[in-house]
Amino acid sequence: MECIFTAREKIYAKKMSEDSTKDNTSHPNNKEGDEDVSELLKNEDDVTFESLGVTEVLCQTCAELGWKTPSKIQQEAIPVALKGNDVIGLAETGSGKTGAFCLPILQALLDKPQRLFALVLTPTRELAFQIEEQFKALGSAIGIKTSVVVGGVDMMGQAIILAKKPHVIVATPGRLVDHLEKTKGFTLRSLKYLVLDEADRILNMDFESELDKILKVIPRERNTFLFSATMTGKVKKLQRAALSKPVKCAVNSKYHTVDKLLQYFLFIPAKDKDCYLTAVINELAGNAMIVFCSTCANAQRTALMLRNLGISAVPLHGQMSQPKRLGALNKFKSATRSILVATDVASRGLDIPHVDVVINLDVPTRSKDYIHRVGRTARAGRFGKAITFVTQYDVELYQRIEELIGKKLPAYEMQHDEVKVLQERVCEAQRFARTEMKEQQNAKKEKRKGRDEISDSEETAAFGAKQSKLFVKHGKGKRRRKH
Amino acid sequence: MKRSASASKKKHEPTSKKFVSETCASELTREDELVDDDLSLSSESDNEETEHLDSTNCGLSATDVVGGFKSQMLDQHRLEDLERKYENIVSFSWSQLHTLRCMGRTDGNNSQYEKHFSTIKVLDEVDCCKRAIKEYSLPQVLATNLEERKNDAKSEKSSSFLTPLQLELFSAMSSYSDIHFPHIDVIENMKRIQTVYCLHLLRHVIKSRSVVLKNNSRLAKISPKMRELATRRDQGFVRPKVLVLLPFRETALQVISIILSLLKKGTKFEVSHKKRFKDEFKEQPSEDREEDEELARKLKTKPEDYQVLFQGNTDEHFQIGIALHGSSVRLYSPFYSSDIIVASPLALRKTIGEKGEAHYEHDFLSSVEILILDLSDVYLMQNWDHILHIKKHMHLTPKDPHDVDFSRVYNWALDGHSKHYCQTIMLSRVVSPQIYSLLTKHCFNHRGLIMIKQINESGSICRIPNQLPQIFHKLSDLKKLSDVSEKRFQFFISHILKAVKTNKSTHMMICIPQYYDFVRVRNHMRREMKSGSGPKFVFICEYSDTKTVGKARRSFFTGRAPILLYTERYHFYHRPFIRGIRHIVFYDLPTYPHFYSELCNMIHHVKTDSAISSVSISAIYSSYDSDKLAAVVGDPRCRELLTSKKDVHMFVTGKTS
Known part of the structure; x- marks a missing residue:
């Protein structure tokens, strides 16, 4: 096995040099x-x-x-x-x-x-x-x-x-x-x-x-x-x-990420997360990407925002019904949508061969999840890229991940002043996304109320409260999660 | 005259000719009895009459028919549509059933039919009973009971138990093709044919049950692990295998009695709920005894076929499951644990329910392998929609497992091909487009379809003994079927109603088979009557109550109302003798051909010598009515009527004086 491993490493190195050119x-x-x-x-x-x-x-x-x-x-x-x-x-x-x-x-x-x-x-x-x-x-x-x-x-x-x-x-x-x-x-x-x-x-x-x-x-x-x-x-x-x-x-007893995976981190202020996301997506346009968020609501919101910016994104999270989930996955698989915005539902096992980039919009709370998330790309001998957004609040979590994988990741190179240019448009898209979310929620609430009176509406109310808190607290496009 | 008759004889096999003329003669005498007492026709005079008709026919062919016509014109006409679906058609000529038309649904080879039917040769002096037992390997119970029945029959000195006709029909049924037999006669052969299909369905149920039991014992012997690998697929999703649709409780009583008598097995034989069954299916006496007697007396005055059909309990709402267990039979078993379901279309439809209703259940119809529709013409009079509804809900994938052992379910049932493995046996008294369409559009038997056609040379028109001129109007320039009703209505108004207005004819009955047509004509005439331009009229339809019917008949008889609108369905259910008819207009030809002669024979009371001009019969037909027309005027004349260039034809029945 050892010799194979080294052989592979050689190829990897070759490919790397090709890739950079x-x-x-x-x-x-x-x-x-x-x-x-x-x-x-x-x-x-x-x-x-x-x-x-x-x-x-x-x-x-x-x-x-x-x-x-x-x-x-x-x-x-x-x-x-x-x-x-x-x-x-x-x-x-x-x-x-x-x-x-x-x-x-x-x-x-x-x-x-x-x-x-x-x-x-x-x-x-x-x-x-x-x-x-x-x-x-x-x-x-x-x-x-x-x-x-x-x-x-x-x-x-x-x-x-x-x-x-x-x-x-x-x-x-x-x-x-x-x-x-x-x-x-x-x-x-x-x-x-x-x-x-x-x-x-x-x-x-x-x-x-x-x-x-x-x-x-x-x-x-x-x-x-x-x-x-x-x-x-x-x-x-x-x-x-x-x-x-x-x-x-x-194959590996310790947690390791696949060799052909290029991992980066991007250290940014929490309030500019969406801006940077848009910038990264723009830069890597044409690739199939999965953007991981930590909550269903955030996944939904991010997908809506990206759509408002004219980027074809599709959400996948646990709040969706089974047929919708399958549908979303198929859309992504068949490459009619190039960006999947998902929660950890999609982090494990799913084999979508053409995923080129994984973006961790929110740093995973459990470090093992990181392995699974980035495992979506660089599958079956392909090359892949993983970019983790790290904000001032996530430093500790991120360090734990680095410890787990036993690597120090390089920083992702970006032109920061170019990102600032996008800010205005992103802000607008965020605003649209928020209103859309609220409308969807209200529609859902009414539909559920009609169906069965008390039990479900309580649930929705709880869910809604959680979400609205999120939005009130981080209004004006700032959005983060404390861990 | 004689020459033409003999010529037509030569065309067909002598045996078939004999059969036709025999039935014709017997029916004629029957008809005469009920029409009038002082008119008694011997079989000789009957012959004369047919010949006379042939002569009129001859005259027609001499003048109207240009060139020769193909011998099978009529059949080809009808089969054109069928052929699109059935690529290959073979005909067999049998001694009793006459023409068997086998239509395969598969590839171009007919070997399945040839193989099956070549074994049966024309039967005459063979012991049919023995043959049936031997060649169709009847189960032991059925064989012994059949033998016993035969002995009984011999002691009573009646004809042998299984007639050649029965054996031929049984052989056709055991090919498991769909069968259309449109020549049921309630008096002559109904019971015999019921026996044949009971024999067939019992054979099927007993045999498939024995296969299941054999496999059960085989599987019990081997180890559980081997059982997993052994595939014995021998059943459908649910237990009911046979569905028998019958019109009345009385017919159900008869059929179930036949089934029980065929299953009888010594002293051990047990039938549960027999008393309940007898109580519920026999005639229900009303509280007033006199009323019952009155009804019975009234029934006696009706035509014989009506008496047979409407005797006993005529309730149209019943369903009963029958389960066969070894030596006992269980009546009223729940549907899911019964082998045979006997039901009326109405009851079954109610059990199925409608999509969206709280009660919607069709699982018990998912594994029907034999569907029998006896007396299916009666459903045309009851409600044909029920039949279509039932047919649509057959062979669907069940919603619940109903505790079925999935490892035993047929592979074709799992694949959803059950509908291709269902034999439909369609028995009726008349041919009708609805029945054809059910067989061709809603039945998917992979073994194809056998249609039986007996040659009908005389038609019901030969049963009119009086001298009556009958005019047949043809609707021409028909592009498609949907035009017919509109054209017919226009023709009726422009030709017949106009003539009525100018001639001021009275005592005219207008007979309309379809209720929708009836409503249209009635509304039109009502409008005209109110505006003063049309004549006065009364009407009798299936929804009129006894009081209005009585009123209408009285004012029609006295001539206060010169016109009577009359529907076929009313006639079917009541068969009254309407007095005072001098003219009849058949808006459309009746579904039942014998209604034609029956209504025409009601004219009789008018004095014959002077009345020849004061009585008339006119009928409207189109090229789409070929079946009905053939039944009324007979096959050869129908061919001429349809192919001739003229639109108006006249027949004169009765003796020329």
Whole structure:
């Protein structure tokens, strides 16, 4: 592994030098750039999917998908998994985890075709859909049937899909237990593979009891893959309960961000945050960006403000309904909107290959979240940029992050006087955004009041109060959060 | 005269000709009995009469028809629309059912029909009962009961239990194609045909049930883990497999009795809720006994087919689930645990409900594999919308699982293809465009459709024994179907009503089948009457109460009101004998062809020798009415009427003096 690592570092350095000469704003998603990298990799590195033991059919599909070389976690996990061992994968996000368990499962399925073969458990609905897509893409050549079992969808329709006995089920634990209990004729007694993706998060989301129930009804003779970004105590407990003689595949035991990620910080006064955001977006125009905010309200407001400035931004946060969330994500994925303004809902697991820049508008309170946030970019061998806005109030938080990742980040270069020019227009946009927010809130309130009288309106009032406080306190475009 | 008759005989197979003339003769005598007592026609005179009609027909063809016409003109006309959907059509000629027209919905090969129907040869002297048991592998219960029935039948010295017609129909049904049989006769063959479809549906239910039970025992034997892998898909989402739609409680009583008699199995046989069933479905006596007797006496005076159809309990609102368990049968079982649902369209529609209503339930219709519509012409008189509503709610994906074992549900049901696996058996007394459209637009059986057509050479017009001139007016220049009602109305006003005004004719009945047409004509005439330009008139429709009907009939008989507007639906439900008719105008041809002759025969009272000019019958038809026209005047004459260049044709029935 060591030699590969060094090889990669070399390429990284080469790419860096190329990058600096290139125009910074050019879209790194273009194919030529990609091929350059893979060419380089090929020369330096002779590890291929074939050499890992993946069969020809799947290798071909990988090639068609543009997967030229396996990522680090894939290199480690696939040979172990193909031998039939249980795997614990501790890997950084965006490192090709999904492929690491997809390929061994598909290969085992090819050897011994069987319905209801594998179950993948993930914490969120978005992730479930994403993993299913991966399975479908990789299994397209062998005619694999997959289905997603998540909440928020009609039970009967899902029961029908499950009755058709797909090969792979990707599910969130809650709804799967629902089906195991209520849907007659659906059992997982013949299951051969279980994957626990983002296990730490599954456990954090209080899916423990559901997980226990599922583990009880599936056979003991099975292969289990457990993937987690962190190795918490709970995960260790789960590992003891669910896995037998696992092989640990840790790419990095300490928290590390991906090598190809360029991280910067930008130290600015809190009142000029929006101005700088606009300036940065302007400067990096043409790239796909995710802007992370700490609250739903702030995400919504920022998205509205950017829209008022004529920048196509789309919000994604927990206050949105499931279809809207999916819709927003799809808009961003399909590149009809180039900027996603999100809360930490989107910080984990989501694989959107073309994210070029991550901007932390608010410094994350939990330092681990930083890793996840910046993990959205520089995925699958691409290059990415992360810029963290640090204000006078966030210095301590920021230092903690630097400690965690073990790096001192360089400052992001900006022409400060150019930013000032934008101030007037940004102020105006902020004002518009605020009024729009208020209108939306009022509309929501009335709609809810109409539906069910007391319980919900209280909730909204509480939410509204919280927000209005935020605005009263930081009027005139100043907006910050104390930690 | 004789030559023409024999020529037409040559065209068709001798057997078919025999069948037609036989039924015709029997119907004629029946008709005569009810029309008048002093007119008694022997079968000989009946023959004479047909021949006479043939002669008029001959005259027509000599003058009007230019060039020859294709032998199957009529059928082609109708099938043009069908062919768009059904790419391949094959015809079979059978001894009892006559023409079987099989239409495949799949690719261009008809091998499925040829394979199925080549096994059945023309049957005459074969023991049909034995054959049915042998060739269609009837379940044991049905076979023994059938044999027993046959023995009973022999002891009673009636004809053998399964007639060749029944066997042929059974064979067609067991091909699981959609079937359209429009030649039910309530007196002749209704009960026999009910027996055939009961046999078919019971065979289906028992067989599929036995498959499920066999699989149950097989699955119980193997280990749970293997059970997971073993796929035995043998059921739909819900249990009801067969839906039988019937018009009246009395018919339901008959059909369920047949089902029970076929399932009878020694002393062990149990039927739960039998008493409740008998109580609810038999005739409900009213409080006044005299009133009952009065009604019974009245029924006796009605035509025979009416007596058969409207005897007993004529309630149109009923539904009942039937569950088969091994040796017992459970009546009134809840829908979700019954195999067969017997219901009236009205009741079923109420159970389904409307979208948006609090009660909206269609899951129990999601897995129907055989749909039987018996006497579907009666639904045309009741409310056809109910049928469409039911059909629209069949084979939808259920909203709730209803405790179904999903690992056993058919793959095609999961994929939402149930509608392609449902056999529709459509039995009716008449052909009608509504029925056709239901079969072609709302049925999706992948095995295609079999339409049965018996040759009708004479038509109901031959059942008019009196000398009556009958004028048929054709609506010409029709571009599309939606023009017809407007053209018809204009023609009625400009030709017929105008003539009425100038001739000052009295005792004229205007018979209008459709209620909407009736309302239009009535409103028009009312306007004219009020303005003083039109004649006085009375009307009888299905919504008139007894008092107004009595009043209208009296003033029509006395001549105070020269014109009577009359709807077909009223006639269907009451079949009165209206006195004092001298002229009849058929605004549109009646759905039931025998109403034509029945109404014409009401004219009889006028003295024949002097009255030839004072009686008249006129009918309006268009090229879209080919089915109705064929039923009234017979197939060959219909062909001439439709193809001839002239718009007015006259027939004279009765003896030439």
